[in-house]
Every structure is written in C-alpha cells, then in structure tokens.
Amino acid sequence: MHAARLDATFAALADPTRRAILARLASGEASVTELAEPFAMSQPAISKHLKVLERAGLIASAQDAQRRPRRLEAKPLAEATQWLENYRRFWEGNFERLDSLLDALKAEHGRKPLKPKQRKRV
Amino acid sequence: MRNALQISTPSDREIAMTRSFDAPRTLVFEAWTKPELLKRWLGVHNGWSLAICEIDLNVGGRYRYVWRGLDGIEMGMGGVYREIVVPERIVGTERFDQAWYPGEGVGTVTLVETGGRTTLTQTLLYESREARDAVLRSPMEKGVALAYDKLDEILASLATA
Numbered sequence: 001m002h003a004a005r006l007d008a009t010f011a012a013l014a015d016p017t018r019r020a021i022l023a024r025l026a027s028g029e030a031s032v033t034e035l036a037e038p039f040a041m042s043q044p045a046i047s048k049h050l051k052v053l054e055r056a057g058l059i060a061s062a063q064d065a066q067r068r069p070r071r072l073e074a075k076p077l078a079e080a081t082q083w084l085e086n087y088r089r090f091w092e093g094n095f096e097r098l099d100s101l102l103d104a105l106k107a108e109h110g111r112k113p114l115k116p117k118q119r120k121r122v
Numbered sequence: 123m124r125n126a127l128q129i130s131t132p133s134d135r136e137i138a139m140t141r142s143f144d145a146p147r148t149l150v151f152e153a154w155t156k157p158e159l160l161k162r163w164l165g166v167h168n169g170w171s172l173a174i175c176e177i178d179l180n181v182g183g184r185y186r187y188v189w190r191g192l193d194g195i196e197m198g199m200g201g202v203y204r205e206i207v208v209p210e211r212i213v214g215t216e217r218f219d220q221a222w223y224p225g226e227g228v229g230t231v232t233l234v235e236t237g238g239r240t241t242l243t244q245t246l247l248y249e250s251r252e253a254r255d256a257v258l259r260s261p262m263e264k265g266v267a268l269a270y271d272k273l274d275e276i277l278a279s280l281a282t283a
Contacts, residue, residue, distance in 0.1 A: 010255040014134055084129065087137075087258050090165075092127050095141050097163035099125075101153055102145035109149070 005057065009076045012056035017041070018049050022058060022072060029062055029071040134251040137258065139244045147233040147240040151209030154231065155179050165189050174198075181206055185214065201226070209233060216246075223256035225249030 012018055021035055036046040050070060053059045057076045062069045125142040132138050143150050153159045157175035164187070166172055173196070174188035186200035198219040205213035216227045230245045248254040 007252070007255070010251070014251050084258055088127065088129050091129070091139060091141075093167050094164055095125075095127060095143075097166065098150075098153055099143065101159060101162050102143055102149050105149045105153065105159075106145055 005076065008056040009058065012052050012058055015049070015052075017046075018053055021046075021049060021053065022077075025059060025070060025072040029069040031067045031069045035070065131254070131258075132245075135248050135254050137246045137254060139242075141242050143240045143242065144238075145240060146238055147235040148209045150233055150240045150242060154212070160187075168192075179203065179206060201229075204228070223248065223253035225253055227253070227257070 013022075017039060020038070024030060024035060024038070032043060032047060032050065035050070036043050039046065050059065053070075054061075058073055059070045060073050062071050125144070128140045130138050153163065155177060157177055160175050160177075161172045164172055164175075166189075169192040170189050172187060173190040174186060177183075177185045179185075181203055183203050184200060185203065186198065188196055188198040190196050199216055201215035201217055203212065203214045205211060210233050212229075212231045214229055216229055226249065228247045230243075230247075232243045234241045234243075246254075246257065248257065
C-alpha cells in the first residue's frame with residue numbers, strides 16, 4: 001500500500017467539485033468542456049481540479065488527441081476504500097468480541113440483581 | 123454478525139460509527155470503561171493483547187491503553203475525559219504515542235437504550251482531514267507497519283554485523 005498515493009487520493013476526494021467530476025466520469029468519459037458544463041466555473045478552474053485528480057491517479061486522459069476526454073481510473077479509488085474496509089473490519093472484530101462479553105455479563109447479572117442506575121452529571 | 127456496523131464520514135474531519143448490542147446500556151457502559159472488561163475485547167486479535175489499561179473515569183481524569191503484539195511490539199494511546207454521564211455518554215481526547223496523525227482527536231460515545239437493546243454511536247473528530255484519513259488507515263494496520271519497521275531494523279543490524 002503506498003501511503004503517499006493514498007494521501008493524494010484522499011486529498012483529491014476532499015473537494016466536492018472533484019467528487020462531482022468523478023461521479024460524472026463514472027458514467028463515461030467526457031471532455032473538459034463537457035465536464036465544466038454543470039459547474040458555475042471557468043474552464044481553467046475545472047482544469048486545475050482535473051490536474052489534482054490526474055496527479056492522484058484518479059483520472060487519465062484518453063487517446064483522442066483533439067478532445068483529450070478524461071476517464072476514471074478505478075484502482076486508486078479501490079485502494080482508498082480498502083483502507084476504510086480495514087478500519088471497518090478492525091471495529092467489526094472488536095464489536096463481535098464485545099457481543100460475546102456482553103452475553104457473558106448478562107448471564108452473570110441474571111444470577112444476581114443489577115445494581116441501581118448511577119447517575120453523575122458533570 | 124448479529125448487528126451491522128455502520129461507518130460514515132459526516133464531515134472531512136470526522137468518523138462516525140453506529141452499532142447495536144443485545145444488552146442494556148449499563149453493561150455496554152461497563153464494558154467500555156472497566157479495564158478488566160476492555161482487555162477482553164478492545165483490539166485483542168491477531169496476537170495483540172491490551173497489556174496496560176488504566177482508567178480514571180472522572181472529568182479531567184486520564185486513561186491509557188497499551189497494546190502488545192507478537193515480537194513485543196507496543197502501541198500506546200491515551201487521553202483525558204472531558205465529559206462523563208453514566209451510563210450514556212463519554213467524551214474524551216485521544217492521542218497515539220507513535221503520533222501517526224497530527225494533533226489530538228476527540229471521541230464522543232453515546233449509548234441509547236430501547237427495549238433492553240443499546241445503540242452505540244461513536245464519533246471521532248480530528249484536527250484536520252489529514253489526521254482523520256490517517257486514522258482511517260486503522261491502528262492495527264499501523265501496528266503491522268511498525269512490525270515491518272522493526273524487521274527492517276533487525277535486517278539492517280544483521281547486514282552491518
């Protein structure tokens with residue numbers, strides 16, 4: 001796993017315009033002009049966002065030299081979600097162990113009455 | 123899995139987790155705040171144990187966790203409690219010894235009980251998006267990286283010997 005590339009991926013994903021661009025490219029490649037259409041933004045501003053996405057490896061330019069349509073690159077996105085997946089698995093494991101512990105505690109408390117609820121507000 | 127875990131990122135600096143448990147919240151609160159119980163579930167997998175777990179459950183009180191992995195690798199973290207409402211809410215800061223993210227996180231745990239079941243929500247707020255993203259790379263993943271660092275050290279010392 002390449003930490004620097006992940007940083008670039010997360011940084012690229014942090015911006016709503018760039019996420020919208022990725023969402024648009026998920027439905028097929030598009031030129032800069034086409035990508036700029038839905039945004040109240042100049043073409044140079046959009047190009048700046050595209051550069052960030054390109055550096056993060058999230059998009060690439062297709063062969064057509066005239067239009068240079070951009071397309072989505074799936075791999076870095078998959079890697080970014082993989083990190084989230086590891087985090088999820090870590091906590092799922094924790095909570096499954098907590099389930100078993102709570103079952104054991106419930107069984108214990110079943111044999112003796114529960115302590116009255118304490119309340120402490122600070 | 124009996125109850126699904128939901129993880130979301132409500133803002134650039136936050137991670138939120140929600141999970142239900144088939145137990146009253148007094149028990150969930152105990153499992154979350156008593157060292158002898160935490161040692162039975164928090165981060166204890168793949169050879170990791172929660173070797174040190176100290177909790178001073180008072181506002182301004184400190185807590186400290188140290189996990190020990192195979193080969194004696196250690197990972198520690200701790201913080202200060204900011205708010206405690208037994209058995210429904212805990213707010214505390216968190217910082218890892220290895221400082222693998224900048225600054226401090228603030229964790230808020232809330233427990234809501236309905237019909238003997240408890241819904242736990244944990245929100246972690248970090249100082250920056252970079253810090254939040256570093257955390258998403260999972261503490262135990264970092265533990266594995268540390269293990270490799272240690273291996274690198276050993277290999278390097280063998281090479282120069």
